[in-house]
Amino acid sequence: MIAVRSTRHRTGASWPAPVRLALAILVSLILALQPAAADTVLRDSETEAYFNEIAKPLIVAAGLDPNNVKVMLVGDMDINAFVAGGQIVYINAGLIKAADNTDQLQGVIAHELGHVAGGHAINSAGGREATGITILSLLLAGMAAAAGGGEAAMGVLGAGQQAAMGKYLAFSRTQEASADAAAVGYLLKAHVSGKGSLDFFKKLEHEEYRLSSSYEDTDPFAQTHPMSADRIANLEQSYKASPWWNAKTDPTLDARFARIRAKLIGYVEDPEQTLKIYPESDHSVAGMYARAFAWHRAAYPDKAQEEVAKLVATAPHDPYFLELKGQILLESGKPYDAIPVLREAVQRAPNQPLIASLFGHALIATEDPKNFAEAKGVLKAALARDDENPFAWYQLGVVYDREGDQARAALASAERYNLEGNAQMALVNARLALAGIPTGTPDWIRAQDIAMVSENAMTKKKKS
Numbered sequence: 001m002i003a004v005r006s007t008r009h010r011t012g013a014s015w016p017a018p019v020r021l022a023l024a025i026l027v028s029l030i031l032a033l034q035p036a037a038a039d040t041v042l043r044d045s046e047t048e049a050y051f052n053e054i055a056k057p058l059i060v061a062a063g064l065d066p067n068n069v070k071v072m073l074v075g076d077m078d079i080n081a082f083v084a085g086g087q088i089v090y091i092n093a094g095l096i097k098a099a100d101n102t103d104q105l106q107g108v109i110a111h112e113l114g115h116v117a118g119g120h121a122i123n124s125a126g127g128r129e130a131t132g133i134t135i136l137s138l139l140l141a142g143m144a145a146a147a148g149g150g151e152a153a154m155g156v157l158g159a160g161q162q163a164a165m166g167k168y169l170a171f172s173r174t175q176e177a178s179a180d181a182a183a184v185g186y187l188l189k190a191h192v193s194g195k196g197s198l199d200f201f202k203k204l205e206h207e208e209y210r211l212s213s214s215y216e217d218t219d220p221f222a223q224t225h226p227m228s229a230d231r232i233a234n235l236e237q238s239y240k241a242s243p244w245w246n247a248k249t250d251p252t253l254d255a256r257f258a259r260i261r262a263k264l265i266g267y268v269e270d271p272e273q274t275l276k277i278y279p280e281s282d283h284s285v286a287g288m289y290a291r292a293f294a295w296h297r298a299a300y301p302d303k304a305q306e307e308v309a310k311l312v313a314t315a316p317h318d319p320y321f322l323e324l325k326g327q328i329l330l331e332s333g334k335p336y337d338a339i340p341v342l343r344e345a346v347q348r349a350p351n352q353p354l355i356a357s358l359f360g361h362a363l364i365a366t367e368d369p370k371n372f373a374e375a376k377g378v379l380k381a382a383l384a385r386d387d388e389n390p391f392a393w394y395q396l397g398v399v400y401d402r403e404g405d406q407a408r409a410a411l412a413s414a415e416r417y418n419l420e421g422n423a424q425m426a427l428v429n430a431r432l433a434l435a436g437i438p439t440g441t442p443d444w445i446r447a448q449d450i451a452m453v454s455e456n457a458m459t460k461k462k463k464s
Helices: 018-032 045-061 093-098 102-117 125-146 150-189 195-211 228-241 251-268 271-277 285-297 301-314 319-331 335-348 353-365 369-385 390-403 406-420 423-436 442-463
Strands: 070-074 080-083 088-092
Touching: 045 070, 045 102, 045 150, 045 251, 045 319, 045 353, 070 093, 080 093, 080 102, 088 093, 088 102, 093 102, 093 251, 102 150, 102 195, 102 251, 150 228, 195 228, 251 271, 251 285, 271 285, 285 301, 285 319, 301 319, 319 335, 319 353, 335 353, 353 369, 353 390, 369 390, 390 406, 406 423, 406 442, 423 442
Parallel strands: 070 088
Antiparallel strands: 080 088
16 A cells, blocks of 8 residues: 555543443554545556556566556545555556656556565455454453453553554555555566656655654654655665666656546646646646646536537547547437447457446437437447446436347346445345246356355345
């Protein structure tokens, strides 16, 4: 994990009774040891294609299979990147905004791959040891409280909490240092300069200083990460010794980074803020991209279409410019106008299922039954490439519903709700699908799988 967090702490004004305090400490520590829950994952075809390209050589260098590792964008404006088990690297929107170029982002990805390859998990060994210490202190505190020693119980609890957190923090810092060292090797094998990594750590150091009221007095042993200044000092020599220290990034990659950063800012920031970063005097591709998203988000379709027209004029067959143009037309209530634009976008980028899903949506939005067969084919092809797209499943369910195939409409809804983590609705729709789909067919087996997974999830939820 690469993160910037405030080092300021707030303490409670008074202590509750020993037993209630024991439970409160246990709950708070358990919550502290859990992986950061991913906010909304943002899906964008251009961004994901860029992530895949810049991450692939690093994934290979880490000894991992590029087909099994994903880099995903999260709609959180904190400067952060993390893994939460498995082989998915999460990059916060705030980190993309803070970064300057591809080198810096590759340095972050290399660090996170160090966690993946090292099998690190926030609630693994260090977390288990910390929890064990806390539980032991709870038992001892309970015995002291039962014997009438309230002050002794609180002392045991305080010491236990401090020891447990110290154990966890030391474990976390060790993991971070290990991931830093691994990143050096990955960048070396991938022939990527470490300058970007060091530059980004300097950004983190600046943020640490800005967020702390007493940076010089910050206790490095009370942090989950080594201090950025220490990380820079530890890594600088290794990076400078690399034969690729002066290697230059492909300028086309940095141009793509500027595009995905601009469109992201246009999407996640308030339109006023976007226009401050990319004023109308900025005639670059990035500036037009950001403003198109900002105007569209602010419900100014004419201005959005004006910016998109300028973009398309610079590259008439760019599939991502066409995708945005079609999206704005569709969401402005002009699905018929969007169809030829999105059809070309799909033809220009046949391996981008998110664009195909948008095209399928436009076909359905016409409410013309003549378009439903094409929409179904487009959506099924998109889901064959990416079956983790709830929106595409929803649209396919709409087609089945229009065709009168209620069983498969229910199956599509079950797929959607399963991906969204809504076990109850997934189960309801899976059972509807099972009632109407011939037994033993692939669709029936899939509905049965979703029903079983959903039942198990609901049972675990009730028990917890």
